Amino acid sequence: MSTATLPDNPQLRERFRELKPPLTAQAAVIEADRCLNCYDAPCMGSCPTHIDVPGFIKRIASGNLRGSALRILDANILGSSCARVCPVDVLCEGACVLHRQNRKPIQIALLQRHSMDAFHASGERLPIAPPASRKLRVACIGGGPASLACAAELCREGAEATIFERRPLPGGLNTYGVAEYKLRATDSLREVEMIRQLGVDFCFGESIESATALESLESEFDYIFLGLGLGAMQRLGVPGEDAKGVMNALELISAYKTGHIREMRGTIVVVGAGNTAIDAANAARRLGAETVYLLYRRGEHDMSAFDFEYEHAKQEGVQFFWRRQPVAIRTSEHGRLLLDTVQVQQVDHKLLPIPDSEFTIDCDVVVPAIGQSPLELAIQELCGIAVRDGRIIADLATGQTGNPRYYAGGDCVNGGREVVDAVAGGKRAALAMLKTAEVAHA
Amino acid sequence: MPDISVRGFAGSINSLNPFWLASAPPTNTGEMIIRAFDAGWGGAVWKTIGEPITNVSSRYSATDWNGQRIMGFNNIELISDRSIEVNLREMAEVKKRYPQNAVIASLMVASNRETWHDIVARAEDAGADGLELNFGCPHGMSERGMGSAVGQVPEYAQMITEWVKEKARTPVLVKLTPNISDIRTVARAAKRGGANGLSAINTINSITGIDLDTLVPRPNVDGKSSHGGYCGPAVKPIALNMVQQIMSDAEAALPLSGIGGIGSWRDAAEFILLGCGTVQVCTAVMHYGYRIVEDMAEGLDNWMRAKGYATIEDFRGLSLPRVTEWKHLNLNYKIVARIDEQKCIGCDLCHIACWDGAHQCIHLDRVTGPVDGHVELHPIPVAKETESRLSITETPVTRKEREAAFAQGPYPTPLARIPRVDETECVGCNLCSCVCPVDGCITMVPVDTGLPLETWEERTRGPAFTAQPRS
Numbered sequence: 001m002s003t004a005t006l007p008d009n010p011q012l013r014e015r016f017r018e019l020k021p022p023l024t025a026q027a028a029v030i031e032a033d034r035c036l037n038c039y040d041a042p043c044m045g046s047c048p049t050h051i052d053v054p055g056f057i058k059r060i061a062s063g064n065l066r067g068s069a070l071r072i073l074d075a076n077i078l079g080s081s082c083a084r085v086c087p088v089d090v091l092c093e094g095a096c097v098l099h100r101q102n103r104k105p106i107q108i109a110l111l112q113r114h115s116m117d118a119f120h121a122s123g124e125r126l127p128i129a130p131p132a133s134r135k136l137r138v139a140c141i142g143g144g145p146a147s148l149a150c151a152a153e154l155c156r157e158g159a160e161a162t163i164f165e166r167r168p169l170p171g172g173l174n175t176y177g178v179a180e181y182k183l184r185a186t187d188s189l190r191e192v193e194m195i196r197q198l199g200v201d202f203c204f205g206e207s208i209e210s211a212t213a214l215e216s217l218e219s220e221f222d223y224i225f226l227g228l229g230l231g232a233m234q235r236l237g238v239p240g241e242d243a244k245g246v247m248n249a250l251e252l253i254s255a256y257k258t259g260h261i262r263e264m265r266g267t268i269v270v271v272g273a274g275n276t277a278i279d280a281a282n283a284a285r286r287l288g289a290e291t292v293y294l295l296y297r298r299g300e301h302d303m304s305a306f307d308f309e310y311e312h313a314k315q316e317g318v319q320f321f322w323r324r325q326p327v328a329i330r331t332s333e334h335g336r337l338l339l340d341t342v343q344v345q346q347v348d349h350k351l352l353p354i355p356d357s358e359f360t361i362d363c364d365v366v367v368p369a370i371g372q373s374p375l376e377l378a379i380q381e382l383c384g385i386a387v388r389d390g391r392i393i394a395d396l397a398t399g400q401t402g403n404p405r406y407y408a409g410g411d412c413v414n415g416g417r418e419v420v421d422a423v424a425g426g427k428r429a430a431l432a433m434l435k436t437a438e439v440a441h442a
Numbered sequence: 443m444p445d446i447s448v449r450g451f452a453g454s455i456n457s458l459n460p461f462w463l464a465s466a467p468p469t470n471t472g473e474m475i476i477r478a479f480d481a482g483w484g485g486a487v488w489k490t491i492g493e494p495i496t497n498v499s500s501r502y503s504a505t506d507w508n509g510q511r512i513m514g515f516n517n518i519e520l521i522s523d524r525s526i527e528v529n530l531r532e533m534a535e536v537k538k539r540y541p542q543n544a545v546i547a548s549l550m551v552a553s554n555r556e557t558w559h560d561i562v563a564r565a566e567d568a569g570a571d572g573l574e575l576n577f578g579c580p581h582g583m584s585e586r587g588m589g590s591a592v593g594q595v596p597e598y599a600q601m602i603t604e605w606v607k608e609k610a611r612t613p614v615l616v617k618l619t620p621n622i623s624d625i626r627t628v629a630r631a632a633k634r635g636g637a638n639g640l641s642a643i644n645t646i647n648s649i650t651g652i653d654l655d656t657l658v659p660r661p662n663v664d665g666k667s668s669h670g671g672y673c674g675p676a677v678k679p680i681a682l683n684m685v686q687q688i689m690s691d692a693e694a695a696l697p698l699s700g701i702g703g704i705g706s707w708r709d710a711a712e713f714i715l716l717g718c719g720t721v722q723v724c725t726a727v728m729h730y731g732y733r734i735v736e737d738m739a740e741g742l743d744n745w746m747r748a749k750g751y752a753t754i755e756d757f758r759g760l761s762l763p764r765v766t767e768w769k770h771l772n773l774n775y776k777i778v779a780r781i782d783e784q785k786c787i788g789c790d791l792c793h794i795a796c797w798d799g800a801h802q803c804i805h806l807d808r809v810t811g812p813v814d815g816h817v818e819l820h821p822i823p824v825a826k827e828t829e830s831r832l833s834i835t836e837t838p839v840t841r842k843e844r845e846a847a848f849a850q851g852p853y854p855t856p857l858a859r860i861p862r863v864d865e866t867e868c869v870g871c872n873l874c875s876c877v878c879p880v881d882g883c884i885t886m887v888p889v890d891t892g893l894p895l896e897t898w899e900e901r902t903r904g905p906a907f908t909a910q911p912r913s
Contacts, residue, residue, distance in 0.1 A: 033509030036879055039794035040806075040827050042859070046847075050831045061508075090838050090847065100787040100854045101880060304840065396834055418837040428834075 144172020
């Protein structure tokens with residue numbers, strides 16, 4: 001049985017055409033030939049999964065595409081989605097030494113995608129150790145990148161892993177939360193299917209929250225990996241927030257990616273200025289909204305979105321209100337939303353409203369995008385895992401938590417970083433579990 | 443303003459500049475040569491004239507390297523496939539219309555005296571400014587006792603040169619094949635035979651590669667291939683060496699038209715510095731067209747102006763005395779590599795090249811503290827790579843993290859990635875400066891050893907090195 005897929009959605013494909021089209025085969029070789037093949041390459045060092053970048057690039061140049069893909073997958077099982085979603089400006093491509101020669105960095109992401117696309121198109125499977133050749137069974141809670149990486153690493157080494165995911169589709173934010181023009185949900189699912197073929201089991205619709213559920217996992221599995229991600233999107237904390245027409249950024253993104261929203265009209269206001277806020281604002285534009293505002297309580301130099309995301313939003317036609325924050329959401333008699341806002345200024349470390357600066361934006365949808373809240377932390381009481389500031393406390397190198405049978409990785413440990421960080425965390429935890437199990441059985 | 447014209451080459455050949463098209467596809471017809479002269483070429487050696495042959499399809503193959511097309515080029519084409527009459531009629535027309543350009547007839551006929559006398563007379567009657575005897579073609583013609591079959595046997599080369607000289611009124615150039623253990627033997631034979639000049643080198647026997655799908659070498663002629671003649675940028679160093687060998691040999695040296703991988707004025711200047719009076723070009727024109735001569739002429743002119751040379755003769759051969767036998771090199775001369783920290787981009791290719799390909803004296807220890815001395819004192823390169831793979835890195839997501847990740851120190855590159863040269867261990871081999879991708883970043887600096895010039899010959903002249911008869 002293969003993992004569930006999404007129905008074809010040509011309208012979505014058309015509206016969310018890929019931001020960066022793939023390289024042609026010859027363009028890939030030309031680009032690969034530009035790579036200097038640095039010793040102990042900075043691009044590799046800057047990648048949280050330490051993909052051997054010059055290694056896979058030189059394999060493209062030589063025409064060894066299979067070897068190139070395996071080189072990538074060896075370090076990062078989600079090499080395909082990372083090639084599309086990684087903020088490479090601040091990772092591998094940002095570290096490329098060619099910058100220091102005033103030359104364009106190597107297009108590492110596009111080259112990586114080239115190899116991965118060729119691998120997927122070839123229908124090849126990854127080489128794995130004989131299934132269940134190791135006496136190690138691991139339950140991975142959450143079906144996002146951290147758990148996928150952890151489970152894949154375990155199965156490749158001959159251990160058993162089962163992923164428990166409460167949503168109907170696997171992949172976590174890769175499937176539900178990344179802008180479609182960067183990573184198509186179908187591509188995320190194709191990648192998950194490759195991982196399933198390694199022997200990873202999936203249980204969908206399973207929310208492991210109660211003590212009984214955890215106890216039953218503990219009796220069945222040697223270790224439990226927590227790849228829980230973050231909690232729900234944070235609420236604005238203003239009156240009227242539950243009005244019809246208020247929809248947080250992740251709800252909006254997952255709804256359009258799964259075909260539940262096919263069009264938006266009128267005026268949309270996104271509140272927040274992180275990368276997810278930008279994704280939501282751009283999506284609203286592409287879904288047809290005539291006017292999209294992004295409202296942020298600080299200035300443009302404070303926004304947490306990457307510079308290239310901000311530039312992209314400007315190109316998409318998103319307009320910005322700086323130093324303005326929502327005060328209340330009302331519904332007009334015509335059923336429209338009225339977002340009351342006020343200008344703020346920073347005094348010492350506080351943002352204070354400026355008198356007489358209020359105005360109301362008449363809009364169709366308000367999209368809160370001010371970050372995900374910390375985990376709901378039932379789990380810490382259930383299994384004695386330390387949690388601080390909404391993050392699970394785990395050893396950075398092994399992912400092991402205070403409870404030695406529990407490991408953790410990804411957003412629930414690092415507080416919300418990138419897919420590649422989650423993959424690195426999941427992989428490190430898997431390697432640590434394999435090592436510990438080996439010692440225990442020796 | 444410098445004068446780049448050539449006067450009285452090999453006796454009486456004049457041309458507007460030293461840039462000639464070699465005998466090859468670009469000089470196949472009068473129409474082509476007219477366009478070449480219009481583009482600015484000083485001379486042309488007509489595609490070899492002889493009894494017409496039949497060619498195969500395909501004929502060429504190339505060696506590409508690192509994304510660059512035609513690093514080397516290979517052909518299995520033979521001499522002209524057009525009749526002698528048509529070629530010579532067109533030659534007369536070209537010569538009439540372009541009296542200032544050199545038109546050289548390349549000739550190859552069966553090895554008997556009358557046939558050679560006949561073709562020489564006909565070519566000169568057509569107005570050729572000189573004759574080039576094709577003793578070099580390495581494929582096809584050699585199987586018929588012509589081309590390199592002559593050029594590989596000094597006695598034949600001398601004999602045919604003598605036959606030609608019996609008849610010729612214009613200068614006779616002999617084109618030499620490099621497919622011989624010592625090119626000087628045939629050059630000397632040509633000189634003994636009375637040749638007025640030489641052309642070198644012809645193409646080098648080659649198989650450029652094999653199609654890994656069909657397993658057929660290139661070029662593929664109906665499932666089979668045959669060795670061809672190699673040319674293009676890849677052969678230039680080989681050609682320069684042979685040019686130097688010929689021009690440094692009193693019994694061989696003659697006015698020389700240099701050939702082999704010339705595609706720019708720089709290449710041309712190098713051949714002239716080793717004694718060539720003219721240069722011939724083919725592959726670069728086959729790649730880019732006749733227009734490349736514009737930059738060749740301008741570039742040479744500009745360089746001569748900058749160096750203060752008024753004519754080609756002012757610098758011709760100036761580098762010849764700079765080539766000597768190894769035994770005359772100074773053993774006490776020492777240079778070491780210096781790395782410019784402001785220019786280093788941190789690719790560390792010099793480090794790995796020095797460790798794996800040279801003398802293990804470029805280290806990445808600027809942060810950990812310099813360690814001078816032998817290889818055992820240093821961590822081996824793979825240890826550093828392993829350490830990097832085990833390190834934990836996170837995406838810098840906040841502005842603060844990003845600033846920290848891309849923070850700059852005193853140099854554009856983090857100090858840990860700027861290699862350091864252990865000058866006591868450096869042997870001055872040049873490898874690091876060859877691999878460094880940044881111009882001027884690694885320079886090789888002379889260091890005073892305090893020792894006088896001493897050559898190997900001088901060092902071994904003493905009694906300790908005198909050969910002792912075996913008892």
